[in-house]
Amino acid sequence: MTQKNYDASLLVRYPQGPWPNSFQELLLKAALWQGQESLLVWREWRNTVDFDSIDSGSYRLLSQLYYNLRSHPIEDPILLKLKGIYCKIWYKNQLLLHQLEKVIRAFEAAGISTLLLKGVALISRYYQNIGCRSMNDLDLLVSSEQVEIAVQVLENLQWYKKPGESYSRSKHLLSIRHAQTFINESGLELDLHWHILHQCIPELDTAFWQASESLQIRGGTVKILNPSDQLFHVCIHGARWNSLPPLRWAVDAWIILQQSPDLDWQRLVNFAEQFHLNQPLYDTLGYLKFVLNAPIPVEVLEKLAKISNSLNEKILYEHQLQPFPRIKATSVILDYYLSFQYRYEEYSLKCQDEQSGYSEGFFEFLKHQWKLDHVWQVPGILLQKGWRMLHKSISLVFKYSA
Numbered sequence: 128m129t130q131k132n133y134d135a136s137l138l139v140r141y142p143q144g145p146w147p148n149s150f151q152e153l154l155l156k157a158a159l160w161q162g163q164e165s166l167l168v169w170r171e172w173r174n175t176v177d178f179d180s181i182d183s184g185s186y187r188l189l190s191q192l193y194y195n196l197r198s199h200p201i202e203d204p205i206l207l208k209l210k211g212i213y214c215k216i217w218y219k220n221q222l223l224l225h226q227l228e229k230v231i232r233a234f235e236a237a238g239i240s241t242l243l244l245k246g247v248a249l250i251s252r253y254y255q256n257i258g259c260r261s262m263n264d265l266d267l268l269v270s271s272e273q274v275e276i277a278v279q280v281l282e283n284l285q286w287y288k289k290p291g292e293s294y295s296r297s298k299h300l301l302s303i304r305h306a307q308t309f310i311n312e313s314g315l316e317l318d319l320h321w322h323i324l325h326q327c328i329p330e331l332d333t334a335f336w337q338a339s340e341s342l343q344i345r346g347g348t349v350k351i352l353n354p355s356d357q358l359f360h361v362c363i364h365g366a367r368w369n370s371l372p373p374l375r376w377a378v379d380a381w382i383i384l385q386q387s388p389d390l391d392w393q394r395l396v397n398f399a400e401q402f403h404l405n406q407p408l409y410d411t412l413g414y415l416k417f418v419l420n421a422p423i424p425v426e427v428l429e430k431l432a433k434i435s436n437s438l439n440e441k442i443l444y445e446h447q448l449q450p451f452p453r454i455k456a457t458s459v460i461l462d463y464y465l466s467f468q469y470r471y472e473e474y475s476l477k478c479q480d481e482q483s484g485y486s487e488g489f490f491e492f493l494k495h496q497w498k499l500d501h502v503w504q505v506p507g508i509l510l511q512k513g514w515r516m517l518h519k520s521i522s523l524v525f526k527y528s529a
Contacts, residue, residue: 145366145373145448146414150176154185155374155419158192159381166199178205184372187261190216191378194259217258220250224257226315227265228345233280234269235347242268242339242350244320244360251344252351253382260378264308264316270336271321271329278307281319286311304495324363328402335360354387355394359408366407368448377415384421392427405434406444 147155153172157165169192193209227247234241243251246262254260269277286309305322323332339350352360358380365376384390399405409431415421416428436444490505499505 145368147372147374147377151182151185151372151374152418154188154192155377158188158195159378159419161195165195166201169196169201173203173205178208182372184374186212187375188378189213190261191259194256213258216261217256220257220260220262222313223247223262223265223315224345226311226313226317228347229284230265230267230281230286230317231345231347231349233284234267234277237276237280239269239273239277239280240350242336242352243342243344244268244323244352245364248351248357249361249379249382251342252357253379253386261375264318266306266318266320268320268323268332271332274319274321277319281309281317284311286317289316323360325367326402326404331398331402334398354383355391358383358387358390359395359398362411363404363407366411366444366448376411377419380411380415381419381421384415384423388422392424396427396430399431400434403436403440405431406436406440 150172153168153175157169157172159165160168189209190213193206193213196206196209224247231241244266246260247265247267250257250260250262289308289310305325305327306318306320309317309319311317321332322328323335335352335356336350338353338356340353342349342351351357361376361379361383365373365380367373395408396405399408409428412423412431413428416423416425490502493499493505494502499508
């Protein structure tokens with residue numbers, strides 16, 4: 128496998144996917160590479176990009192850029208702006224970590240085991256400085272059995288459901304939702320997770336919990352993913368289209384790789400094959416290897432490339448990379464037949480297991496999946512969006528059947 132083959136494949140399959148453009152790649156390299164290589168790409172980026180109009184995804188990398196360039200003899204007034212951005216991120220992260228301390232202590236007192244995810248875990252374990260990585264919120268994982276008590280603890284700490292999102296405490300909903308967003312009076316946000324990935328895979332959650340590591344932070348003990356699982360999570364989470372350019376996953380993955388020379392690569396390959404996630408893992412690791420020169424064994428990519436994908440898996444993966452509007456969830460047609468079907472079956476089984484004996488229908492399932500307030504909203508959304516999804520589904524089926 129060569130860089131040329133990888134790049135050609137990626138561009139043909141996903142010309143509008145979540146991958147950085149040429150200007151964003153320069154910024155990534157300037158923020159991550161060392162020595163003269165970093166300075167060269169920094170100067171190229173500086174000479175070709177209007178600093179005052181950079182995209183929001185690039186803006187989130189500027190504190191890491193400042194930290195990487197600060198020791199070089201660079202005379203540029205823009206460094207003062209970069210330092211200001213760094214200080215702003217440092218301050219907000221301190222506020223979030225202060226809130227985290229309160230939540231961890233309250234969870235411990237309630238007997239709740241907590242696993243840190245995303246930014247807060249990466250800053251605590253991998254980043255060298257609290258100001259290097261921006262955080263929009265706190266991400267905490269609890270077991271599905273402790274969600275109810277965790278929600279109660281958060282409400283006691285004056286964290287409440289984010290406005291605009293519905294929430295139900297019915298236990299059978301845990302199989303179709305992966306997290307719930309809470310917000311406090313200061314406007315800070317916290318995502319309470321009970322599944323690690325959007326795909327809601329209980330077996331993967333169990334494997335991650337069992338191999339997690341303990342970490343002392345802010346006066347309490349929490350769990351974090353081991354380095355191999357952390358890299359897997361960062362890559363899979365990053366392989367999704369987002370209106371905010373998802374560049375940060377590449378920086379997170381790079382930092383993990385630099386500080387974890389003994390990764391269990393076979394574990395990543397096994398997870399990718401078992402849970403049908405080989406294509407997003409292949410694409411993200413390939414980008415790190417061939418574009419950013421990250422230390423990833425070519426043999427790992429070759430193993431991932433040999434794993435076959437079903438037609439449904441190909442369609443669903445490409446669908447999640449497409450930049451078209453959604454309603455706080457994925458599409459009606461594709462996700463129902465390719466993803467919702469499994470979730471709805473799980474949902475129905477859990478409904479039947481409840482003591483009340485009340486079995487909710489598919490529209491009730493869609494209401495919760497899309498975070499709607501009323502069942503009567505579902506038909507309108509089906510009619511409004513169904514025709515768009517039908518056209519997309521047919522075009523993708525013909526593409527992969529050709």
